[in-house]
Amino acid sequence: MTxxxxxxxxxxxxxxxxxxxxxxxxxxxxxxxxxxxxxFCVSRTTIRAALAELTEEGLITTRTGKGSYIRFDGRPPDDRLGWARPRVAHGAGTTVRTLAVREARDGALAAELGLEKDVFVCVEQTRELVxxxxxxxxxxxxxxPVPGIRELPAHGLGQDSLTELLRSAGLRPDHGDQRxxxxxxxxxxxxxLRRAPGDWFLQTHRTTRAADDSFVEHTVALLDPAHFELTLTFG
Known part of the structure; x- marks a missing residue:
């Protein structure tokens, strides 16, 4: 059934x-x-297919002969998306709280990205230590605001993660930049953030695009430096 x-x-x-x-x-x-x-009352073949999806999403890694291990560190990692990426230090587990899902306009960002329209779907979330x-x-x-995304302000995220919703809408990040x-x-x-005004956080501006260079996502994040570290890759 479709x-x-x-x-x-x-x-x-x-x-x-x-x-x-x-x-x-x-x-x-x-x-x-x-x-x-x-x-789950299924065959091991079905489980292998499920684990393959988790591997593709960057949530686990499989070690031959040893099993599957968690790679999640607060956001599915993908080294193709920037020279620096945040990682939750010490392997602390996190959970996501969605604060708002709404339509938003940002003319400056639209101009910067070369988009014809300045209408976006805005998702605001916090991440908390379990x-x-x-x-x-x-x-x-x-x-x-493509099909599958533009309906979110009316229906919310449901039980799916933002990554899953992007994939379902055909938005697959391939490359981008991050400041x-x-x-x-x-x-x-x-x-x-339940902190005092003036407390210092890491701020990241991250824009991702699909393989055809179409826009996928622009995220501004504030990360607690006591719990996040930046990994730099080069060469």
Whole structure:
């Protein structure tokens, strides 16, 4: 039936939500194929297909003969998307809280990206430590209002992650750029982050594009430097 996810897709979505919610320790091992097959009452072939989707999404890595291990660090990693990427230090598990999903206009960004229209779908989220609820990041993402995305202000994100929704809408990041700087949070940002105005955070501006260079996402993030580190790749 059109639109109904296959068994392995349903399983991969469940496991993805559990990984993002911190149910498994970062860099820890997932249950084995046999255990997962028993849990979901499916064949090991179906489980392998589900794990392949998680690997493609960047949430796990598979070590031959040893099993599948968590790679999630607050955002699915993809080294193609910038020379610097944030990583949650010490492998702390995080959960995502959606603050708002709405239509937004940004003429300056549209002009910078060479877009004809300045209308976007804006998603605002915070990331909190599972252990104690500390807010470690605030993210404001602007998305193109294509089918599957433009309906979000009316219907919300549901149980899907933003990454899953982008993929479902045919928006697959391939390349982009990212700027990083220090930023003292203002009063509004401090309220969202539950910090004091003037506290310093890492601020990232990240724009991603598809393989055909079409716009996928622009995200401004504030990251707590006590919990995030920047990895620089070169050469």
């Amino acid at each position: 639109g109904v996810p296959l068994k392995h897709q349903r399983i991969s979505r469940i496991l993805a939500r559990e990984i993002r919610a911190g149910h498994y320790p970062a860099d820890g091992r997932l249950p084995g194929e046999h255990a997962l097959a028993q849990r 252990a104690d609820g500390t807010v470690v990041a605030y993210e404001r993402s602007l998305l193109p 990083v700087s220090g930023h003292p949070v203002d009063a509004h940002e401090a309220e969202l």
